[in-house]
Amino acid sequence: MSAAREMLCDTARAVFVEAAAEGIAPVEAAGFSLLLVAEADGGFGGDWGDVNAVLAIAGVAVPDLPVAGLILSGLGEADDALHAAAAVSLMAGAMGEALGLSIEHVNTRQQFGRPLGKFQAVQQSLAVMACEVRAVEAAVAAMAKRLDTVGLDAGAANFEIAAAKLRANRAVGVVTAIAHQVHGAIGFTREYDLHRVTIPLMRWRGAHGNDAHWAQRLGRQVTGFGGRGLWEAMTARAD
Amino acid sequence: MHGCRDMQGFALYPFDPPGDISALRADLRGWLAQHQPQGDVVERANCWASFDAGFSRALGAAGYIGMTLPARYGGGERHPLERYVVIEELLAAGAPVGAHWIADRQTGPLILRYGSEEQRQRYLPGIAKGKLYACIGLSEPGAGSDLAAVRTSARETAEGWRINGQKIWTTGAHLSHVILALVRTEEGSERNAGLSQLLVDLDTPGITIRPIIDMAGNHDFNEVFFDDVLVPHGALIGTRGEGWKQVTAELGLERSGPERYLSSHALFAALIDAAGSDPEPALAVLIGELAAEMWTLRQLSMSTAAKLAAGEDPMVEASVVKELGNAFEQDMPRRVQAVIDCGWDDENDLARLLRALLIASPSFSLRGGTREVIRGIIARGLGLR
Numbered sequence: 001m002s003a004a005r006e007m008l009c010d011t012a013r014a015v016f017v018e019a020a021a022e023g024i025a026p027v028e029a030a031g032f033s034l035l036l037v038a039e040a041d042g043g044f045g046g047d048w049g050d051v052n053a054v055l056a057i058a059g060v061a062v063p064d065l066p067v068a069g070l071i072l073s074g075l076g077e078a079d080d081a082l083h084a085a086a087a088v089s090l091m092a093g094a095m096g097e098a099l100g101l102s103i104e105h106v107n108t109r110q111q112f113g114r115p116l117g118k119f120q121a122v123q124q125s126l127a128v129m130a131c132e133v134r135a136v137e138a139a140v141a142a143m144a145k146r147l148d149t150v151g152l153d154a155g156a157a158n159f160e161i162a163a164a165k166l167r168a169n170r171a172v173g174v175v176t177a178i179a180h181q182v183h184g185a186i187g188f189t190r191e192y193d194l195h196r197v198t199i200p201l202m203r204w205r206g207a208h209g210n211d212a213h214w215a216q217r218l219g220r221q222v223t224g225f226g227g228r229g230l231w232e233a234m235t236a237r238a239d
Numbered sequence: 240m241h242g243c244r245d246m247q248g249f250a251l252y253p254f255d256p257p258g259d260i261s262a263l264r265a266d267l268r269g270w271l272a273q274h275q276p277q278g279d280v281v282e283r284a285n286c287w288a289s290f291d292a293g294f295s296r297a298l299g300a301a302g303y304i305g306m307t308l309p310a311r312y313g314g315g316e317r318h319p320l321e322r323y324v325v326i327e328e329l330l331a332a333g334a335p336v337g338a339h340w341i342a343d344r345q346t347g348p349l350i351l352r353y354g355s356e357e358q359r360q361r362y363l364p365g366i367a368k369g370k371l372y373a374c375i376g377l378s379e380p381g382a383g384s385d386l387a388a389v390r391t392s393a394r395e396t397a398e399g400w401r402i403n404g405q406k407i408w409t410t411g412a413h414l415s416h417v418i419l420a421l422v423r424t425e426e427g428s429e430r431n432a433g434l435s436q437l438l439v440d441l442d443t444p445g446i447t448i449r450p451i452i453d454m455a456g457n458h459d460f461n462e463v464f465f466d467d468v469l470v471p472h473g474a475l476i477g478t479r480g481e482g483w484k485q486v487t488a489e490l491g492l493e494r495s496g497p498e499r500y501l502s503s504h505a506l507f508a509a510l511i512d513a514a515g516s517d518p519e520p521a522l523a524v525l526i527g528e529l530a531a532e533m534w535t536l537r538q539l540s541m542s543t544a545a546k547l548a549a550g551e552d553p554m555v556e557a558s559v560v561k562e563l564g565n566a567f568e569q570d571m572p573r574r575v576q577a578v579i580d581c582g583w584d585d586e587n588d589l590a591r592l593l594r595a596l597l598i599a600s601p602s603f604s605l606r607g608g609t610r611e612v613i614r615g616i617i618a619r620g621l622g623l624r
Contacts, residue, residue, distance in 0.1 A: 103621055107622065107623065122623075123614070123615065123623050124611065124615075126621060126623060127613075127615070127618045127621070128562075130559070130617055131559050134556075134563075135535050135536075135559075137251065138539045138542060139535045139538060142538040159534075162527070163535065164531075166528065166531040211528075214531075215523070215524040215525075215527035215528050215531075216520065216523050216524055218527035219518060219524055219525070219526035219530070222511060223514050225511075227512040228508060230507075230511060230530065231331045231504070231508075234533075234534060236261075239264070
């Protein structure tokens with residue numbers, strides 16, 4: 001991560017702590033609606049990589065606040081596909097947090113005289129979960145790269161946004177189920193932090209296009225490419 | 240609150256090969272249009288097991304094998320990520336790369352890294368020409384997932400190494416020139432200590448190769464018996480007693496490549512063509528889901544290749560690629576069968592690809608490390624156990 005983006009992340013963390021107590025006002029005051037606005041127009045001139053990094057934090061810290069909408073408002077009437085892209089970034093952050101909480105829990109919680117993480121059944125479950133989280137992180141990074149290459153033109157990044165949102169949606173089931181399973185009853189309480197990411201994950205899965213929506217759309221785009229054309233399109237878009 | 244922690248822990252490496260990658264792809268696609276055999280469509284699935292020595296020699300002559308090796312050994316001195324691009328193109332096209340596959344992917348790089356000057360000069364030019372094929376002698380009857388249980392022994396004598404024992408599940412031994420065998424060189428040693436790698440010419444007296452026919456009726460596997468086989472001192476690759484470390488590094492090359500998600504690409508392409516330009520909803524949904532998964536796997540595989548190229552050890556990332564790639568490829572024929580109307584014995588391309596891959600699919604999460612072993616590696620990487 002570049003030094004500038006590290007600084008942006010630090011700022012976001014600090015602002016979101018305030019926002020968790022006071023609502024969206026501190027995020028507005030910090031100028032996050034200017035993140036994507038060009039420097040020439042008085043904005044920060046950030047790219048989608050920056051948006052992705054900030055939203056990954058927001059997905060954990062303030063999942064109930066409309067941070068993504070606020071950032072996109074800087075673009076005027078943002079394409080709904082960009083809202084879907086923003087949702088994927090939130091989801092990646094929340095999934096990383098669910099994995100982190102799960103690892104911490106199984107390494108700490110003792111049953112049958114040893115930490116849960118020593119049991120192979122638990123290890124294998126967490127490995128499956130980690131693969132899903134990595135997949136979403138890879139998808140979101142590639143989507144961000146494409147968006148930045150095409151200057152945030154959602155139409156030109158339609159394949160990547162569809163693929164990333166669909167892949168993230170499909171990961172939610174595995175990630176939330178395993179996170180709750182390895183936590184046991186404590187993860188189902190109001191007091192414990194896990195629901196602060198798992199409930200938003202379930203919400204974001206249905207927002208800005210559910211599985212059927214994106215699968216249909218992507219499937220139709222791919223049949224338009226044809227069998228060999230899919231590979232040619234996929235490589236041409238990334239080279 | 241943890242924020243960016245996890246993302247920083249597992250940063251994606253940018254896939255950024257030098258040179259004009261679009262031109263590299265275009266050249267190779269043009270070459271394939273001229274040289275790829277127009278054989279049976281089923282041969283295009285799982286094509287890294289399709290053996291075609293004529294194709295391998297032509298590919299080698301065109302400079303697409305041993306691409307990363309130094310020029311003095313007949314290599315192309317290209318960047319590892321340029322080789323990655325070539326490999327993914329060959330696999331996506333379903334080219335028959337099985338003959339040289341292991342030599343190009345693993346044995347060549349291993350000889351370059353650990354071999355003596357004499358070994359490099361002896362083997363690398365043949366590998367780069369697509370003429371010298373290798374197999375990997377790891378598993379034994381008593382050592383499958385538990386590789387450290389290897390018992391095949393090599394004793395150093397005045398004349399050279401004397402090898403006794405047996406390897407099993409050795410893919411392509413009957414078609415290869417050399418076997419890179421993991422053997423116990425230190426008498427009385429236990430587990431992963433005392434192991435070494437020997438590069439053995441398969442025409443050495445005392446070696447017997449017996450076929451094992453798989454459930455699809457194919458002959459890929461073999462048993463390889465060593466009965467008092469004498470090989471020169473110079474057969475040792477790398478450091479005596481360091482075989483475990485060398486093999487572990489080699490497996491990183493084996494697990495994360497594009498073959499982990501492109502083996503079944505011929506079926507996906509046939510499904511897309513069969514669906515036509517106005518697909519029914521169930522087909523469109525499946526094609527969309529498979530495309531999203533494939534695209535994501537490609538990102539993971541490329542990022543892992545970039546990390547490997549940067550000289551780091553992506554053991555955990557490589558295992559993630561293998562685990563997700565295996566699941567994708569294993570599920571694909573089942574999911575295709577669930578939505579298309581086709582009989583088991585139908586003879587159209589889609590039906591024959593589907594049948595072949597349904598039957599082949601159980602092996603996907605066995606070869607190159609079982610699913611359970613791979614998940615164990617990932618769990619260790621997460622800080623469990």
